[in-house]
Amino acid sequence: MAALLEVDRLCVEFPTRRGVLRALDHVSLSIAAGEVLGVVGESGAGKSLTGAAIIGLLEPPGRIAKGEIRLEGRRIDNLPPSEMRRLRGRRIGAIFQDPLTTLNPLYTIGRQLVETIQTHLPLSDADARARAVSWLEQVGIPGAADRLFSYPHEFSGGMRQRVVIALALCAEPQLVIADEPTTALDVSVQAQIIALLKRLTREHGTSVMLVTHDMGVIAETADRVAVMYAGRVAELGPVASVIQEPAHPYTAGLMASIPALDRRVTRLAQIDGSMPRLNAMPPGCAFHPRCARAVAQCMAEQPGLMAAGRTEAACWVPVKEALHG
Amino acid sequence: MAEAALLEIRGLGHEFDVSRPWLQRALRGERRRFLRAVDEVSFAIPRGQTLSLVGESGCGKSTIARLAVGLYRPSRGSIHFDGTGIVAGQAQPALRRRMNMIFQDPYASLNPRWRVSDIIAEPIRVFGLMKDRAQIAARVGGLLSQVGLTPADGTKFPHEFSGGQRQRISIARALSSEPEFLVCDEPTSALDVSVQAQILNLMKDLQARLGLTYLFISHNLAVVRHMSDQLGVMYLGRIVEMGPAEAIFAAPRHPYTRLLLEAIPSLSEPGRARVPVGGEVPSPIAPPPGCTFHPRCPLANARCRAEVPQPLTLQTAHGAVDIACHAVAEGRDRA
Amino acid sequence: MSVTATPARPGLGARLRAAYDSDLCYHFRHSPVAVLAGAIVALMLFGAIFAPWVAPHDPFDLASLNLMDSFHPPVPLAGSVWTFPLGTDDQGRDVFSAILFGMRISLEVGVAAVLFAMVVGVLIGLLAGYAGGVVDAALMRIADVQLTFPAILVSLLVDGVVGAVLPTDLHRSLQIGILIFAIGISNWPQFARTVRGSTLVERNKEYVMAARVIGVARWRVMLSHILPNVLGPVLIIATLNLGFAIISEATLSFLGVGLPPTEPSLGTLINTGNNFLFSGDWWMTVFPGATLVLMVLAINLLGDWLRDALNPRLR
Numbered sequence: 001m002a003a004l005l006e007v008d009r010l011c012v013e014f015p016t017r018r019g020v021l022r023a024l025d026h027v028s029l030s031i032a033a034g035e036v037l038g039v040v041g042e043s044g045a046g047k048s049l050t051g052a053a054i055i056g057l058l059e060p061p062g063r064i065a066k067g068e069i070r071l072e073g074r075r076i077d078n079l080p081p082s083e084m085r086r087l088r089g090r091r092i093g094a095i096f097q098d099p100l101t102t103l104n105p106l107y108t109i110g111r112q113l114v115e116t117i118q119t120h121l122p123l124s125d126a127d128a129r130a131r132a133v134s135w136l137e138q139v140g141i142p143g144a145a146d147r148l149f150s151y152p153h154e155f156s157g158g159m160r161q162r163v164v165i166a167l168a169l170c171a172e173p174q175l176v177i178a179d180e181p182t183t184a185l186d187v188s189v190q191a192q193i194i195a196l197l198k199r200l201t202r203e204h205g206t207s208v209m210l211v212t213h214d215m216g217v218i219a220e221t222a223d224r225v226a227v228m229y230a231g232r233v234a235e236l237g238p239v240a241s242v243i244q245e246p247a248h249p250y251t252a253g254l255m256a257s258i259p260a261l262d263r264r265v266t267r268l269a270q271i272d273g274s275m276p277r278l279n280a281m282p283p284g285c286a287f288h289p290r291c292a293r294a295v296a297q298c299m300a301e302q303p304g305l306m307a308a309g310r311t312e313a314a315c316w317v318p319v320k321e322a323l324h325g
Numbered sequence: 326m327a328e329a330a331l332l333e334i335r336g337l338g339h340e341f342d343v344s345r346p347w348l349q350r351a352l353r354g355e356r357r358r359f360l361r362a363v364d365e366v367s368f369a370i371p372r373g374q375t376l377s378l379v380g381e382s383g384c385g386k387s388t389i390a391r392l393a394v395g396l397y398r399p400s401r402g403s404i405h406f407d408g409t410g411i412v413a414g415q416a417q418p419a420l421r422r423r424m425n426m427i428f429q430d431p432y433a434s435l436n437p438r439w440r441v442s443d444i445i446a447e448p449i450r451v452f453g454l455m456k457d458r459a460q461i462a463a464r465v466g467g468l469l470s471q472v473g474l475t476p477a478d479g480t481k482f483p484h485e486f487s488g489g490q491r492q493r494i495s496i497a498r499a500l501s502s503e504p505e506f507l508v509c510d511e512p513t514s515a516l517d518v519s520v521q522a523q524i525l526n527l528m529k530d531l532q533a534r535l536g537l538t539y540l541f542i543s544h545n546l547a548v549v550r551h552m553s554d555q556l557g558v559m560y561l562g563r564i565v566e567m568g569p570a571e572a573i574f575a576a577p578r579h580p581y582t583r584l585l586l587e588a589i590p591s592l593s594e595p596g597r598a599r600v601p602v603g604g605e606v607p608s609p610i611a612p613p614p615g616c617t618f619h620p621r622c623p624l625a626n627a628r629c630r631a632e633v634p635q636p637l638t639l640q641t642a643h644g645a646v647d648i649a650c651h652a653v654a655e656g657r658d659r660a
Numbered sequence: 661m662s663v664t665a666t667p668a669r670p671g672l673g674a675r676l677r678a679a680y681d682s683d684l685c686y687h688f689r690h691s692p693v694a695v696l697a698g699a700i701v702a703l704m705l706f707g708a709i710f711a712p713w714v715a716p717h718d719p720f721d722l723a724s725l726n727l728m729d730s731f732h733p734p735v736p737l738a739g740s741v742w743t744f745p746l747g748t749d750d751q752g753r754d755v756f757s758a759i760l761f762g763m764r765i766s767l768e769v770g771v772a773a774v775l776f777a778m779v780v781g782v783l784i785g786l787l788a789g790y791a792g793g794v795v796d797a798a799l800m801r802i803a804d805v806q807l808t809f810p811a812i813l814v815s816l817l818v819d820g821v822v823g824a825v826l827p828t829d830l831h832r833s834l835q836i837g838i839l840i841f842a843i844g845i846s847n848w849p850q851f852a853r854t855v856r857g858s859t860l861v862e863r864n865k866e867y868v869m870a871a872r873v874i875g876v877a878r879w880r881v882m883l884s885h886i887l888p889n890v891l892g893p894v895l896i897i898a899t900l901n902l903g904f905a906i907i908s909e910a911t912l913s914f915l916g917v918g919l920p921p922t923e924p925s926l927g928t929l930i931n932t933g934n935n936f937l938f939s940g941d942w943w944m945t946v947f948p949g950a951t952l953v954l955m956v957l958a959i960n961l962l963g964d965w966l967r968d969a970l971n972p973r974l975r
Contacts, residue, residue, distance in 0.1 A: 017686060042517035042518070042519065042520075043488075043517055156605050157605070158605045159605075186381035186382055186544070186605070186606060187381065187544065187546075187585060187588045187589060188381065188584055188585065188588045188602060188604075188605075188606075189605055190588065191587075191588040191589075191590075191602075192602075192603065194590070213517060213518070214590075215518070215592060216589060216590035216591070216592060217590055219590055219591065219592050219594075219595040220590035220591070220595070239595045240595045243592055243595055244595075253519060254518060254519055255592075257518055257519045257521070257522035258518050258522075258547070258592065259522075259525070259545075259547040259548050259550065259551040260547060260550075260592070260593075261546060261547045261550060261574070261586070261589060261591070262591075262593065264550060264551065264571075265551070266529075267526055267529070268522040268525055268526055268551065269522065270519065270522040270523045270526055271519045271522075271523075272523070274487045274489055274490070274520065275487075346797075391869075394873045395873075396869060396872060396873060417875070418875060421873070421874055421875045422874075424873075425873060425874065426869070426870065426873045428866035428869065428870065429866070430866055433865045433866045433867060434865075434866035434867050434869075434870055435867055436867040436885055436888075436889070437889065438888035438889055447871065447874070447876070448874045451874050451875065451876055452874070495870075498870065502874065
């Protein structure tokens with residue numbers, strides 16, 4: 001399958017007065033048409049930043065310092081803002097953690113949907129409205145035709161996130177970037193939203209980049225997963241392999257530190273220390289100060305992604321044994 | 326339970342006044358409005374054990390945490406700590422010294438203008454446990470070491486620490502008056518998973534070493550399973566299922582408990598498709614009549630819509646479990 | 661058992677270096693407007709504080725005044741004298757020296773009035789925000805009512821009432837104090853409202869709850885926990901209010917209800933000079949006026965800069 005989106009050695013930097021901080025360091029990923037790529041990592045690992053860079057919404061003074069982002073082979077990282085705006089929504093949709101940042105509280109959701117549809121598709125008012133109703137039905141909003149005239153605050157949290165999904169998908173983009181779409185929701189509602197997102201993107205053949213800190217959401221939704229650590233991709237591979245046979249010691253530690261529902265241990269495995277701050281990056285592999293497997297090479301030389309077992313890991317001494325036997 | 330409970334809560338209820346300001350109410354002819362956050366909650370925590378309360382937003386678990394440490398005055402019911410009643414807002418230093426609280430947000434729970442050593446020493450000073458400055462400094466250094474930091478960290482300000490380190494500082498403060506009982510209100514939900522493991526391990530180590538009793542509040546069932554001896558599942562202010570954690574995880578009976586467990590994505594079966602239960606938690610200002618869970622319950626019938634279910638004690642292999650459900654009482658859940 | 665040594669707190673040199681390196685100081689150094697305004701304010705403060713030593717003449721020393729020196733124009737003009745660079749007034753007083761002493765009094769009244777308003781406003785705001793309910797409603801309605809009157813009107817009223825109540829001889833000696841009170845009392849609602857707003861945010865934060873859990877007394881929670889965290893905006897308002905307070909004092913003195921000509925502030929100087937404006941002796945009122953404008957402008961620019969520097973969203 002040809003890649004729909006390619007992120008090639010992307011570097012994002014923040015110039016500060018104490019020097020330039022590199023928040024993303026040679027991040028490379030690709031998403032095939034119809035594929036769900038999970039991007040997982042701890043806060044500050046750069047997962048949301050990767051999404052923001054792709055849709056051209058980096059907060060200044062952040063800037064792309066190196067690398068390329070290509071959509072269907074065409075570079076999009078150097079597009080002028082006006083073209084980028086047209087691309088957003090039409091070809092790349094976005095879903096954020098807090099629905100209220102996406103929805104304008106002053107307009108009815110019908111108006112927002114119709115406006116988005118008409119910005120990107122040449123439809124008459126009546127056709128656009130019919131399309132809006134159809135999308136509200138697809139995301140499971142009861143009485144869709146009447147709810148067109150409701151304001152965002154008249155919906156519950158889960159329903160609001162459904163509206164945001166409709167808004168992101170209504171212009172039928174090829175790719176959706178979903179940044180922590182379920183984090184603000186209750187567990188039972190979380191499951192509903194994930195199921196909805198999975199179903200709709202499959203039906204419409206939309207690719208998804210699912211950014212989250214929740215390994216469970218990734219496990220259930222993604223085809224492949226990229227594990228990020230300190231602004232770099234630590235491991236990349238099929239979701240089942242990364243979860244059950246992680247090759248990078250960080251992924252292995254992360255997986256082991258998640259408390260399980262189906263068994264009870266006296267003590268959780270823990271990774272000591274914390275992720276390095278951007279202004280205090282260790283040389284070599286960024287994980288080596290916390291890594292029990294580190295050798296001299298890890299402290300000197302930064303590893304790139306290389307094949308390790310069934311995944312690719314940025315590690316000189318990858319883990320070989322499977323996690324749960 | 327035969328052993329003496331350290332914390333005992335009986336028939337606890339709490340309402341929040343959510344009415345508009347007086348003038349607006351008078352002009353619109355509105356009545357006062359109350360939000361019933363907690364209703365008829367009873368449980369006891371034996372010394373040295375952990376009781377967890379789990380549930381979704383608005384279920385009242387955090388309100389119970391605050392009632393337990395006397396931040397609110399309960400509308401109904403009683404809270405006894407080691408046999409003595411807790412009175413909100415009143416000076417009971419002897420009692421307060423023996424309990425403390427760990428909070429959810431490590432970025433809001435430490436005063437940004439205070440040095441870490443002053444933050445940790447505050448309970449020592451408030452209860453007048455030590456007077457000598459050198460003695461206090463030594464104690465603060467000892468506490469910092471106990472939670473995995475160094476005594477030199479005391480001179481720093483909170484913003485110099487990561488989220489996980491701040492939560493360690495928060496724990497050191499909670500321990501500084503040598504309490505027996507800690508209320509932990511979502512202590513790891515703002516932390517990353519690898520840091521969560523560090524904090525949960527630390528809390529378990531401290532419990533074993535100091536014989537602490539925990540009231541643990543969380544929305545994360547996996548964390549709760551890891552931490553608890555006793556478990557209470559809450560929905561809209563009431564406990565719907567309560568008993569030994571092992572018993573509930575081995576065989577959840579209440580439809581809501583089952584929904585919650587079913588909603589959690591499984592790591593051992595990636596890509597598994599599930600049929601999620603519909604609906605959301607209704608507003609606690611206008612809860613449904615009868616069993617408040619009935620609009621989302623697959624087993625609901627006419628009785629569930631009209632009559633509030635009372636807890637029924639069932640004996641299981643792991644101990645007695647209290648379940649407030651008509652369907653379970655009538656055996657309809659096994660049909 | 662190991663003995664834990666108390667780690668030493670950083671010394672003065674290290675603290676100064678840290679202050680110089682702080683974001684606020686860096687921001688200041690890289691803002692030309694702020695540096696210029698800061699320099700003007702610093703220069704004026706220096707001149708005002710050290711007026712008795714810096715000023716070439718003592719305008720209060722009646723013995724040194726000579727009527728022969730009156731009505732000298734400022735320096736480059738015909739009839740000017742180098743010893744009186746900005747000219748002299750009708751009594752032979754040096755205008756430059758009078759301005760230095762006038763600034764001293766204007767700043768004194770302004771700073772004291774703002775401090776007074778700040779203390780009253782911050783305490784009321786803290787109390788209203790933390791106590792809430794009826795206390796909050798009552799205090800804030802009082803503030804609302806006062807805010808419906810222009811501040812200068814309130815000052816005039818307070819000044820007049822206090823002046824009428826006190827016996828005349830006491831009134832004279834207390835004139836500065838009355839002025840400070842009158843200007844200060846007209847400015848507290850702004851502080852109170854801001855502090856109340858920040859207090860409402862802070863009091864629900866978990867660090868306040870942590871203090872309440874261990875039973876810290878309410879006043880201590882307010883003063884040692886909340887107060888340090890609500891002072892940022894107070895500093896900005898205080899700086900901006902200093903300009904207003906100085907203008908208020910000048911206005912009152914210009915209207916003749918402020919300071920007497922024996923203790924001339926900038927406003928008094930403008931007022932007395934005003935009488936000679938139409939006879940062509942413009943320097944007696946224009947120079948004090950220009951000084952007032954420059955001073956207030958510099959202080960307000962500094963306040964504006966501070967507001968932007970402390971607001972992370974504008975950076």
